[in-house]
Amino acid sequence: MATSRGFFVRLVRYAESRKNLTGSVCGLAGVGITLTGAAGSLWPLVVAGLYAAGALIAPPERPDTPHFPGAGEQLEALRADFATLRTYLAEVELPPATRERLDSFESLVEALLEPGWVSDPDHLHVLARAVRQDVPEAVDTFVRTRWWSRFNPGTEAPESHLERQLAALHEEATAIAGALRDAEAIRQEIHTRYVEERGN
Structure with a gap:
């Protein structure tokens, strides 16, 4: 139970991460290219490749700066x-x-x-x-x-x-x-x- 919950938390965290968001934007660009017909039958590779490229170039996640009382x-x-x-x-x-x-x-x-x-x-x-x-x-x-x-x-x-x-x-x-x-x-x-x- 704890393991599945931990997996779900990691999944949600990744879904909200910069890597996923940037990859998704690039993947949508791949879908746009596919709709123009430029990708042909290789469109799944184009979309997946652009998603992966976006995820790789995304800036790394930064933990929140801790707040200390002023x-x-x-x-x-x-x-x-x-x-x-x-x-x-x-x-x-x-x-x-x-x-x-x-x-x-x-x-x-x-x-x-x-x-x-x-x-x-x-x-x-x-x-x-x-x-x-x-x-x-x-x-x-x-x-x-x-x-x-x-x-x-x-x-x-x-x-x-x-x-x-x-x-x-x-x-x-x-x-x-x-x-x-x-x-x-x-x-x-x-x-x-x-x-x-x-x-x-």
């Missing part, structure tokens, strides 16, 4: 993942200082993920890694460690590690914001120069 599509997917992350983070119990640091980070990422700002692939990668990997892992590790630390008091508070991780992630996001600010400043300066020089 910056806009990546940003939309990242925004959706960030919304999912925020729902998760809202349910996690955190100390007030840690929650404040996390809220600050969330606000910065939310601003960066607004449409029209981040389009650089490297910046998108940094934000995607933070949203999809770094923050969930840091918070989950904190929750697990905090639970076990109740049985082993006197060790380093797990929130100190979480705060250090959030500080490093905040620094990465701040660097992206700084790059965007610098780019906009340069753009504004160039436009100012253009407007001023246009009048001269």
Whole structure:
């Protein structure tokens, strides 16, 4: 059953191929020659020969170029993942200082993920890694460690590690914001120069 289906798929694929279409056009030309009487009794060979010649000269089949999501599509997917992350983070119990640091980070990422700002692939990668990997892992590790630390008091508070991780992630996001600010400043300066020089 699978073999016959595979044969049918290959047959349909060949029927739609450039080789078959070009060969068919040339074969129709052979039929036209036959109708004029020029082919005589050899008309089947003429039609078959022209079909074969057309199939041979047809350009090769090219597979479709794969589609990869552009910056806009990546940003939309990242925004959706960030919304999912925020729902998760809202349910996690955190100390007030840690929650404040996390809220600050969330606000910065939310601003960066607004449409029209981040389009650089490297910046998108940094934000995607933070949203999809770094923050969930840091918070989950904190929750697990905090639970076990109740049985082993006197060790380093797990929130100190979480705060250090959030500080490093905040620094990465701040660097992206700084790059965007610098780019906009340069753009504004160039436009100012253009407007001023246009009048001269």
